[in-house]
Amino acid sequence: MSVVDVREKIPILKENSPRLVLGHIMRAGSISRADIARQTGLHRSTITRIVSALLAEGFVEEVGEGDIELGRRPVMLQLAADSVHVIGIAIESTFVAGVVANLNAQIREKVQVPLQDSSRDAVMDNVYFVIDSLLEGARKQGFSVLGIGVAMHGIVNSDQGISVFAPAIEWRDEPLAANIQSRYRLPVRMENNANAMALGEWWFGNGQTVENVLAVKVGSTIGSGVILGGRLFPGTDYSAGEIGHLTVLPGGPRCKCGNLGCLETVASTDAILKRGRELLQKGEAPSLMEYAPGEPGRLNFQSLYQATLAHDPIALRLWEEGAAYLGLALSYTINILNPAKVLIGGDIFPVLDYILPKVRETVGIQVIQTLKNHLRLEPVGLGQDSVTIGAATLLLQDIFELPKANGWDRT
Ligand SMILES: [Zn+2]
Known part of the structure; x- marks a missing residue:
């Protein structure tokens, strides 16, 4: 295509x-x-x-x-x-979200639908529903949409707009961009979701003033996007930034990738919920019981979030344990890449206040001094819209030629 x-x-x-x-x-x-x-x-x-x-x-x-x-x-x-509008959509394993954004990446329309069914047709129906709704919303406001950016989980061939592998919905070599382009007759750009998040943060969020940024997306899976010298670094096989599969607990739980003790098995939201349910099952989390009444399986992100806001000691400990592993994986990555900023976002965003202190403490111990001189570890600036704005940025970046970043690291 x-x-x-x-x-x-x-x-x-x-x-x-x-x-x-x-x-x-x-x-x-x-x-x-x-x-x-x-x-x-x-x-x-x-x-x-x-x-x-x-x-x-x-x-x-x-x-x-x-x-x-x-x-x-x-x-x-x-x-x-508002002279220019583009659509950015995020296809995650459990929902599809989208925005209409203007030239300044401000959101003018927003839609999100849950993915109840992960079959190919159901996913595409939801993708089309989100785009149709956004186009209709844009039309009502008198905006014409110039193109569609797609942030997709899994491995994405961004040059050809192909979803190479999306394990959560079992897609292989799906020509997603071509399908969307032929349906809407609009330019379509596609990127992996963590890469899109990194790009959106670098253009419009917390990564603007520096040229080397690591953006980490933590949810039911963990991935990252790497901006080096002001350019997204895709890797040889569009697979750079797979921080979720760094081994942080040798001999630990089995990961979907086949290895043991990957970061994803101990620090993803799924892993933390699983650990919480285990503690409930063993009767080792009495204070958490009221958030999953009668059935440990009822503990979900929402109920654990409520427990966290109430400063439940078990909930706080669960996040802190995950944060220590995340800090360790970040330390390995920081030691190699020497970024000026590490930005954390994804589903974990609402609980970052409870996670970041431990992540910073671990990074502070593990990363060598020279790499800490200018390092900032922060939440993403675009919050829970960072992936959809990142998808919109795939189009917006063609409109601008940026001045050199005036950060300390590459002036
Ligand atoms: Zn793994």
Whole structure:
């Protein structure tokens, strides 16, 4: 399948300089023509010409006047955020979610449906339902959608838009992007969900100011997306970042991958719930009983979350044990990649306050000093929308050419 670029639809964006100017405006929020010229090194007259074209196309708007400069106040420019809309969808093992996002990655529509049935047709019906609903919502608001970004769990061939392997729903070599593209006649981009999350965070979330970012998605599985030198690093077989299968407990529980003691077997939400149910079964978690009345199997993420908010000591201990293993796996990865930021998101997001202190403590012990000098370990900035915004970013990134990140690590 040939991946159609959103730039094909907007002729002015085929040139590099207008995209670079848009990138500077997006990162600055609002900026004068003179500052764009200064920062890009492009001639003032070139900037004037490009900005006029962007104003005429409606991508940029003039907003008031900035601080005094050379005796007069410059007119400031900002993105006309609702001049462009794209769809971002996340196909997870238990739900499909999607957003309509504008040029600033602000959400204008949002839909989520649970996946009750993991058969191929049921998954596709839900995917189409989510896209149809988002397109309808966009239409009602007068937005036209330029393209669809898809964040898919499992291994994704992002160049060809193929779901190579999605074990949770037993997909192999599914030409997902081609199917969506032919149904909606819109450009479609596809990426693994943790990679999409990393990309969204790097463009619009907590990873913006640095060029080396590790974004870890923790839920019923654990994966990560790696941004190195301002580029997503896919690996030779689109499989980089499989942090969930680092061995953190030699001889530990059997993992779906066949090995023993992978991070996923001790720190995923499924693993932590399983451990909680075991403690309930053995009568070793009396305080947790009220959150799973009568039946240990009733302990689910929601009830464990309630127990956590109530500071139930067993619930807190369960998260802390998982956090120690997560910290260990992160330490191995940090020692190799030397990222400036490690961002954690996924289903675990609501309980991160209870997890991060232990993760930071473990990383603090395990990672060597030089790698800690500039390291920040934080929650994702886009919260529970980080994957859908990341999917939308697959399209939005074609519109902008970003200025070099001005972080400490690669100036
Ligand atoms: Zn494994």
